[in-house]
Amino acid sequence: MSFLAIDVGNTRLKWTLYERPAPGAQALARGVEFLEQIDRLADTGWAGLPEPQSMLGCIVAGQAIRHRVHEQMEIWSVEPHWVVASSAEAGLINGYDYPARLGADRWVAMIGARHHVLAREGRARPILLVMVGTAVTVEAIDAEGRFLGGLILPGHGIMLRALESGTAGLHVPTGEVCEFPTNTSDGLTSGGTYAIAGACERMAQHLRARCGEEPACVMTGGAGWKMLPSMARPYELVESLIFDGLLVIAQARGLGAANGAAARLLHF
Numbered sequence: 001m002s003f004l005a006i007d008v009g010n011t012r013l014k015w016t017l018y019e020r021p022a023p024g025a026q027a028l029a030r031g032v033e034f035l036e037q038i039d040r041l042a043d044t045g046w047a048g049l050p051e052p053q054s055m056l057g058c059i060v061a062g063q064a065i066r067h068r069v070h071e072q073m074e075i076w077s078v079e080p081h082w083v084v085a086s087s088a089e090a091g092l093i094n095g096y097d098y099p100a101r102l103g104a105d106r107w108v109a110m111i112g113a114r115h116h117v118l119a120r121e122g123r124a125r126p127i128l129l130v131m132v133g134t135a136v137t138v139e140a141i142d143a144e145g146r147f148l149g150g151l152i153l154p155g156h157g158i159m160l161r162a163l164e165s166g167t168a169g170l171h172v173p174t175g176e177v178c179e180f181p182t183n184t185s186d187g188l189t190s191g192g193t194y195a196i197a198g199a200c201e202r203m204a205q206h207l208r209a210r211c212g213e214e215p216a217c218v219m220t221g222g223a224g225w226k227m228l229p230s231m232a233r234p235y236e237l238v239e240s241l242i243f244d245g246l247l248v249i250a251q252a253r254g255l256g257a258a259n260g261a262a263a264r265l266l267h268f
């Protein structure tokens with residue numbers, strides 16, 4: 001009952017093939033492709049893979065990219081299914097004004113984070129979830145699993161490109177993060193990093209005040225490893241969080257059970 005999980009952001013497509021659609025499932029294969037390269041997946045990363053019995057993904061990169069992913073999946077008969085943020089799923093309650101407008105990656109990552117913290121701590125806690133990708137999102141979840149709201153801010157790359165395009169003197173290589181930058185490169189890299197860390201700290205303060213206890217701080221996303229050392233408080237980096245969320249949702253929706261029943265039916 002192999003299960004293909006796909007996370008398509010605005011920079012990269014990440015995929016993992018699991019032996020079954022449930023938390024704790026063993027990963028059989030995985031890969032990352034920049035969006036510019038996804039039209040080769042059927043001939044490269046996905047060539048020779050065992051046919052997935054089910055698939056679930058989240059995508060925020062628009063309809064054209066979704067269509068191109070579907071084209072690459074034509075080597076299999078498996079139906080693509082994409083998560084859309086709803087008013088509630090897998091223990092999370094969506095506080096967005098219009099729930100379906102919340103980015104599916106944000107929704108899935110929050111579901112992953114809630115299950116991760118419950119498993120780690122044995123009890124529910126408020127969660128501050130930071131996802132560092134093309135954009136950066138900073139989500140506040142209370143101890144009852146209510147998504148209270150979240151910040152959206154530019155990722156490093158967008159911040160630097162915005163400064164380069166808007167000025168004459170900021171076309172320099174990236175530098176180091178330091179407390180007192182003394183050159184343009186270090187100033188840019190430190191400014192972008194502390195802009196993100198500062199926004200996260202403000203949301204941590206909001207959440208602490210709202211819930212009356214320290215939040216569990218979790219980080220994910222391709223640039224998470226870059227941000228971790230500069231944060232104002234300790235975060236746990238969980239790079240697989242979106243995949244953990246997809247596994248939780250797949251199990252909750254009974255993806256494996258349906259296949260199991262179908263498989264048993266076919267044998268008798």
Ligand SMILES: Nc1ncnc2c1ncn2[C@@H]1O[C@H](COP(=O)(O)OP(=O)(O)O)[C@@H](O)[C@H]1O
Nearest residue numbers: 009010011012132133134135155157221222223
């Ligand atoms: N090997 C890498 N190549 C490119 N970007 C990387 C790499 N490792 C980390 N990054 C950072 O991660 C970001 C992409 O992370 P990712 O979570 O895949 O973004 P998204 O989900 O928005 O596509 C890039 O903007 C970059 O800052």
Ligand SMILES: CC(C)(COP(=O)(O)O)[C@@H](O)C(=O)NCCC(=O)O
Nearest residue numbers: 009010060101102103105133134135
């Ligand atoms: C905020 C995002 C762009 C983050 O995408 P990413 O950085 O992972 O590519 C994405 O979650 C999105 O398109 N959200 C829809 C708008 C919203 O969440 O309010």
Ligand SMILES: [K+]
Nearest residue numbers: 009105133221
């Ligand atoms: K992402």
